[in-house]
Amino acid sequence: MKPARAVLWNARAALLYSLGGWTTLGGLIYYRRLDRDSTENERDPEANQGIRKEVRTKEYPFGLTVTTEITYKEVQPPLTRLLRRVVSFFVPNGDPPSEK
Template identity: 80%
Template sequence: MEPARAAVWNARAALLYSLGGWTALGGLIYYSSLDNTKTGTENESDPEANPGTRKEIHTKEYPFGLTVTTEITYKEVQPPLTRLLRRAVSFFVPNDDPPDPPSEK
């Protein structure tokens, strides 16, 4: 095989493999986020999945007894790619926490 044809074949194969890899990764992210929105329930014991909300309450009083209360609620929403990357990193980072005690039945 000529070197020029081999280089073209190599470039085409690399393009095909990269396209397939990114398609699989995109499908994984899409369907995992789709499953989370369908069920509407997340694991409540997992702090990564349910970070909770933060509330700020501001009260301002004006003359003549007028009081205005403003409540702002923040909820941290992580994009699916961030959750996927954190899960992948958690496999390689050692967990030094003590093991959970066995549950009694």
């Protein structure tokens, strides 16, 4: 292998490893902040909808009754929470600015 080609290969490998390292570090920081913000989400009525149940009953001839119970739990994926947070920076909500 020629020295110039080895230097180019080394630069590409260094770029790949640094990208992976910074991605891992960024993910750790993001999820640590996400865990800390989860206590703030308890006060948010949109994020804390809880479990919702639907019960449907259908009666058939000869006394046969079928009851169907459907349980929903609103779980937002992390990407949805991130997108809502980004959109909230650009959409004014009329609240006074925070003093944090």
